[in-house]
Amino acid sequence: MVASTKLEMASPESKELVPFTRESLELIKQRIAKKRSEEYQEDEDLKPSIDLEVGKKLPFAYGALPQEMVSEPLEDVDPYYKNKKTFMVLNKKRTIFRFNATWCTLSPFSLIRGTTIKVLIHPFFRMSMLIIVLTDCLFMSMSNMPEWGAVLQTAFLGIYIFEIFLKMIARGIWAGSFYFFGDPWNWLDFIVTLLELIARFPPQSFFSVVIAVRSLRSLKIIPLTQGLKSCLGILTHCLKKLSGVIMLTLFYLSVFSLIGMGFFMGNLKHKCLRWPQENETDIHHNKSGTPSYIPEADNFYFLEGESSALLCGNRTDAGQCPEGYVCVKAGLNPDDGYTNFDNFGWALLALFRLMTQDFPEALYHQILYASGKIYMIFFVVISFWFAFYLASLFLGIIAKAYEEEKQKAAEKAKNIEPKFQQTFKELQEGDEAAETKNTQIEMKKRSPTSMTTTMDMSGDTTLRHEEGIEKPRKKCPLFWYKFAKSFLIWNCCPCWLKLKDFVHKIVMDPFADLFLVMCIILNIYFLALEHYPMTVETSNVLSIGNLVFIGIFTAEMIFKVIAMHPYEYFQIGWNIFDSLIVFQGLTELYLANIFGLSAFRILRLLRIFKLGKYWKTFNILMLTLHKSLVALKNLVLLFFVFMFFFTVVGQKLFASSYIENVCHIKKDCELPRWHMHDFLHTYLVVFRVLCGEWIETLWDCFKVAGEFSCFPFYMMVILIGNFLVIYLFLALVNSFSLYKTTLVEETPEAKNLQRAMAKIKNGINYMLSKLFCKTPNVSKEKMDNVNEMCFKENISDHTLSELSNTQIFLQDKEKSSDTERNTMMENESQSLIPSPSVSETVPIASGESDIENLDNKEIQSKSADGSSREKVKQSSSSECSTVDIISEEIIYEHEKLKHHKKDYGPDQISKASRKGKMWKNIRKTCCKIVENSFFKCFIGIITLISTAALAFEDIYIDQRKTIKILLEYADMIFAYIFILEMLLKLVAYGFKAYFKNGWYRLDFMVVIVFCLNLIGKSREELKPLASIKFLRGLRVLSQFEKMKVVVRALIKTTLPTLNVFLFGLMIWLTFSIMGVNLFAGKFYRCFGPESEDVFPLPEVLNRSDCESLALNESFSWKKIQVNFDNVGNGFLALLQVATFNGWLDVMYSAIDSIDVDIQPRYEHNFYMYFYFINFVILGLFLPLSMLIGAIVASFNKYKITGSNIFITVGQKKHYRVLKKMMCEDSQKPMPRPGNKFQGLIFDMVTSQAFNIIILVLICVQAIVMMTESDEQSTSMVLAQSWIDLILVILYTVECVLKLTAFRCLYFSSGWNIFDFVVVVSSLTGLLIPAMTGFYLIPPVLVQLIRLFRIFHILRPGKGPRFLHNLIHPLVLSLPALLNTILLLFLVMFVYAIFGMHNFAYVKKEFGINDVSNFETFGSSMLCLFQVTIFAGWDGMLLAIFYSKPDCDPEKINPGTQVRGDCGDPVVGIIYFVSYIFISWIIIVNMYIIIVMEYLYLDFKKKTKSLSEDDFRRFFQVWKRFDPDRTQYIDSSKLSDFAAALDPPLSIEKPNKGQLVAMDLPMAVGDRIHCLDILLAFTKRVMGKDGEVEKVLSEIESGFMSTNPFKITYEPITTTLKRKQEAVSATIIQRAYKSYRLRQNDKNTSDICMIDADRGVQTTKEDSYFDKVEENATIQSQI
Secondary structure, X not given: OHHHHHHHHHOXXXXXXXXXXXXXXXXXXXXXXXXXXXXXXXXXXXXXXXXHOOOOEOOHHXXXXXXXXXXXXXXXXXXXXXXXXXXXXXXXXXXEEEEEOOOOOOOOOOHHHHHHHHHHHOHHHHXXXXXXXXXXXXXXXXXXXXXXXXXXXXXXXXXXXXXXXXXXXXXXXXXXXXXXXXXXXXXXXXXXXXXXXXXXXXXXOOHHHHHHHXXXXXXXXXXXXXXXXXXXXXXXXXXXXXXXXXXXXXXXXXXXXXXXXXXXXXXXXEEEEEOOOOOOOOOOEOOOOOEOOOOOHHHEXXXXXXXXXXXXOOOOOOOOOOOOEEEEEOOOOOOOOOOOOOEHHHHHHHHHHXXXXXXXXXXXXXXXXXXXXXXXXXXXXXXXXXXHHHHHHHHHHHHHHHHHXXXXXXXXHHHOOHHHHHHHHHHHHHHHHHHHHHHHHHHHHHOHHHHHHHHHHHHHHHHHXXXXXXXXXXXXXXXXXXXXXXXXXXXXXXXXXXXXXXXHHHHOOHHHHHXXXXXXXXXXXXXXXXXXXXXXXXXXXHHHHHHHHHHXXXXXXXXXXXXXXXXXXXXXXXXXXXXXXXXHHHHHHHOOOOOOOHHHHHHHHHHHHHHHHHOHHHHHHXXXXXXXXXXXXXXXXXXXXXXXXXXXXXXXXXXXXXXXXXXXXXXXXXXXXXXXXXXXHHHHHHHXXXXXXXXXXXXXXXXXXXXXXXXXXXXXXXXXXXXXXXXXXXXXXXXXXXXXXXXXXXXXXXXXXXXXXXXXXXXXXXXXXXXXXXXXXXXXHHHHHHHHHHHXXXXXXXXXXXXXXXXXXXXXXXXXXXXXXXXXXXXXXXXXXXXXXXXXXXXOOOOOOOHHHOOHHHHHHHOOOOOOHHHHHHOOOOOOOOHHHHHHHHHHHHHHHHHHHOOOOHHHHHHHHHHHHHHHHHHHHXXXXXXXXXXXXXXXXXXXXXXXXXXXXXXXXXXXXXXXXHHHHHHHHHHHHHHXXXXXXXXXXXXXXXXXXXXXXXXXXXXXXXXXXXXXHHOHHHHHHHHHHHHHHHHHHHHOHHHHHHHHHHHHHHHHHHHHHHHHXXXXXXXXXXXXXXXXXXXXXXXXXXOOOEOOOOOOOEHHHHHHHHOOOOOEEEEOOOOOOOHHHHHHHHHHHHHOOOHHHHHHHHHHOOOOOEOOOOOOOHHHHHHHHHHHHHHHHHHHHHHHHHHHHHHHHHHOOOXXXXXXXXXXXXXXXXXXXXXXXXXXXOOOOOOHHHHHHHHHHOOHHHXXXXXXXXXXXXXXXXXXXXOXXXXXXXXXXXXXXXXXXXXXXXXXXHHHHXXXXXXXXXXXXXXXXXXXXXXXXHHHHHHHOOOOOOHHHHHHHHHHHHHHHHOOXXXXXXXXXXXXXXXXXXXXXXXXXXXXXXXXXXXXXXXXXXXOOOOOOOOOOOOOOOOOHHHHHHHHHHHHOOOOHHHHHHXXXXXXXXXXXXXXXXXXXXXXXXXXXXXXXXXXXXXHHHXXXXXXXXXXXXXXXXXXXXXXXXXXXXXXXXXXXXXXXXXXXXXXXXXXXXXXXXXXXXXXXXXXXXXXXOOHHHHHHOOOEEEOOOEEEHHHHHHXXXXXXXXXXXXXXXXXXXXXXXXXXXXXXXXXXXXXXXHHHHHHHHHHHHHHHHHHHHHHHHHHHHHOOOOHHHHHHHHHHHHHHHHHHHHHHHHHHHHHHO
């Protein structure tokens, strides 16, 4: 209360709270009546105050809250509600509540209503309801309710009914603001309670539905928690912004679904059917002549281990049937008929599945088997358009919404009064200082030795204030300080103090921390060494090591406690963590032999995080994570509330269905692993859906509950759940993108470690200097050599042309190398990231170049035209500079001194100079050759051809003798060409300069690869060397600038994230070691003789039982390939879980595991699911957000400056062209023909109504296609044919009309050409079959061509504006995306060639089949496309894992000399893991490019700046208002013109007042010039900054240059003066009219009274209008 009083006095805006009385209500009614009576008074533009919203705390600026005003009606302090019949009530916590004073409610002064209000707003009531709801949710999650559960539910229902009545009495039963039905949450409570009440009375036919509706009660947690309610409001606002992209997604889903129907309708029913041979005579036919056994599934061909029949197709590139089988259309579609394109509904589901990338590899294989590999293009387009582009739009819009919310919060924080904040801070500091002072006084009274403690406490308080902790740390009671002084501060005797100082020196020594770091790393290594099976010796070594480390960490703790006192020791968080680790280690030793507590050893993994004490990035990331989770706590809680809601709804809806219809899923009628019978399994299903895998569980749900009940539930979980996940993910990414700005002081241990490393480095340098610098002469000579090398490096990093033309380079070399620009220039030749401002030419090496002997002729030979030295000087950066000459003189003098030192004789010098001149000419010639553009183009073409030639070396190369011979000769030619190129560059640039350039080092490596390839072909024992030829593809990187730019950009954005990547790797290491401790040796099982199914448990209990059976039959005790037997395998298993590929098999093995050498049991270890759930959250979600946030931070560093590091300089010039393409139609409008008939048609086809009619026809065409289905009735086909005919006729009429109206100009528009092609193809598809009987164009293709007309909706300037805004980021980022896609394609190409050389003959099992394999280049690219989208790579890796006895290493492969069908597991792991990592980095940057482009465009819109597009659109609109190009418009049109402009230049109506205030000059005839309007509108947008005048002058000069024939004029007035003149004239006219009326009153006495009344009325009206006009004039002048 005292603090509140102080604040009230200190705050300058303190306001008194006034009770709400009857007089207050009457006063409000009077104000409302007065406002209604004033007809001409405008409403005040007031909005509710954000700080005074319902549910928020009343600010302290309004003073203290007297006890008599708590829970009593008060007058509303928000000015917005001063004329509203509402009042305000505050509870003890100053929380604001509002109620209505009248209408459908009791009086606010009623005792009954007052009592209900007091109960309703009391914090205890709110807390009680929250506890009741949570208890109800707990019982809702139970599958088997206890006997007394029904009674408890009835009690809950009574409480909910009581709450509703209480709210109705307190708020009233109306639907307005602050009434009961004005809150949607009250509607939800009312409906749920009513349905639950009705369900208790017969008939109970819809009881199951009511039970599911009752699950909505769990959402009641949201309105009971103000933070959750506010968070949900923010998400709802964000969801509204997603409406545009949702509509665009539905549009594309519908279009691509129709395309899929056209391509694949009915194809998935094609299966391989066993056909009787000639000797088989027993054939039964039905009436149609078809063999009667076709419907029988037993006659279809099934692959081993597959439940669906093998699909086939009639195309050559489709799946083929084995011998004895034919391809027929029969049976059901795959996946029990749920996967097909036979109608629009199923096609839409298949496209939605592809969009979410759920099990896409299965659908790919099915389509490619049934239709052909060419249709892979369809899936590539689908993946790019949906999984990339539309996903990027979703991410961009959500990120934008989150940024806006952050900005609103920041602005709200700024609006809080600084004086109020300062007062509040001073009060806190005063209270803390007083408490600390009292504590110090008490401690002084006790002992003088407590000064140290008090100083520590004071320092701790000061430190907290300096760090800006908002909530000060709560002080301990005084007795705790007494206890600390007596027992925790050890200052016993002088001997103890000497021991303490000695131990303190040891503990604080830098090498002590270095020793501890080495111990931690060794301990981590020992933890990672555990594996299965492990020898006894290894186990003993690890046990002893564990004891040693426990002893070391215990000694560390003891020494630190002695050196720092327990009080100081436990003040540091890391010391507390260390003590917990020591306690765990000692406890583990004590409990080691107790059965069941061996899992306690998992806590050893905490030792890994001891490294964080010495790692600054770790502390920064953990602090950022803590702040983020605190800020997002409401969002996280809301996510878990919805997770619980989805789980309960799924359980209530489908629990009984899974029990009743489980036999539809499994033949043994047992519940599958993924079901919704109980709460935990339903939660796992929901979690799996949110992880992106939902289609398989949806199929099971279809089987047990039907499509109409399952599909809405799954769509609700997918859409709402993923929206929450994405929003939370982007919020974390946004937080971690600013992690570098987080200030964290390094720990003393980290500083000590740095000192130790510095001392070691200095010691090593000192020893090296002693070893290599023994005598002064040697030292002096070495210094001369060093100086000489430094001088050469200054002139060797650039080419000859740069030395003659660049002055800045020599100046920059003398500056400090600390700046980024100089560092990039100096390291240009040593890295793959040269500065964008430096050319890509390779410098000539100074040590071997003749640059020191260059004369004028040589400089002339290197100049652009080669004519004179003066021309070279003209091309330099400074025409009057002598840098070029000075540099040559310095070089010459330096070389002269160098030769003078060597004491050469005259003959030797002459001979050397002659040889040097000859060598110089040779190098000059080589330099001209390699720098010639034709030579570079030739090498580029040869590089592409040599790389493309690798694609022909597949498994069929031995059967194509001619191609093989050609490729062998081509390899030799390519090798010789590249060797020659390398020699030319070595001669031209020298060895030093050549090998300093990273790209040339890459070329040298490729030349070595060519040489090794040739050597490998010549000798049989060296033949494996030929397999490295895949590296030839890397040469493409050095030849094309677009790829080099992307590589540099990826390095720039990825390398700074190395620390974050290591942090994520540390988390993965922790989970991998934990998995080894939990599951090592437990993934073994006994397999039967003829199947891969696990042998049943009752017959085989353990390994010995299996081995005993194996003596008689082919049983085997085997493990699954991906396991946790060691840390390496654990990493691979976690990678599968992280990519959600093969993770189910890993989880099933873990859940079923019992113990080592024990046969697994179904879901024996069920709670191990939570190990994988925790890994997905802590090991995938959080590290991924950290890593992407770090990449975004690196990307922002370049994007904020406006530069795009993913495009070349040339592409930047085309950026504006792309922006122009995205404007409204850049084409000139079609001229209206002079002919009346043509003009009439022109007006008709250019009208908006005509365009709408055409769009409606296009939509009708799409709807007709949606009604199509496979095997539809004849009448339906006939109806669709007639509609198609009518549409073709209408399209033809449209084409004829436009041709008549536009004449030849019709073909000047690409859209018109496309429409013409549609009409011609449609007519061809109708007429040719009618005349000839065959189809020239397939009917399906004709339909699809007509369907493509629907893209007219996306036409710029014709379709909705929001669609244009959504496509804009994609188009603007196309150059960067194309560059990135080129690099990704090159990576895929190189890996495809490597896969062809290493995995072409792998046994076709699991993911390797007839479609996905490495036999040919095309199939290899299909495999890598799957891996790129993280689909099915686990199956390919399992096939490569095959080794003896599962494969035959001596198998003969027909047509080739290669033997065996086994894979190499190590090579396979490296292959897939490296490709996943590289492709992930590239794809993440592609996502960031799109999202950042979207955010950057939005940023540019918010900033007050204008672009060239804005000015171009201004003139496009001007042409409509000035068709004669007079450069003037009438002032009456100005308002319409301003409203017709696009933002930010537009001024929406009503805008006349704003336009008049601009004071635009007007010419004769009240005309306004174009330039004057443009300048005024520009000034209005850009404000009054200092650069505005410069921009305006540039606009004016640019306009004058483009319009040299501008008509000069003298403005006679302005808009403001003209308005003043009009107002003055109006006043004079009304005054004269009033004067005439008074004169008429005197002359006409008979009608005096009537005229007098009229005069008074007229005068009142005139005076009122005069006042209004005068006010408008004054406002306009202001």
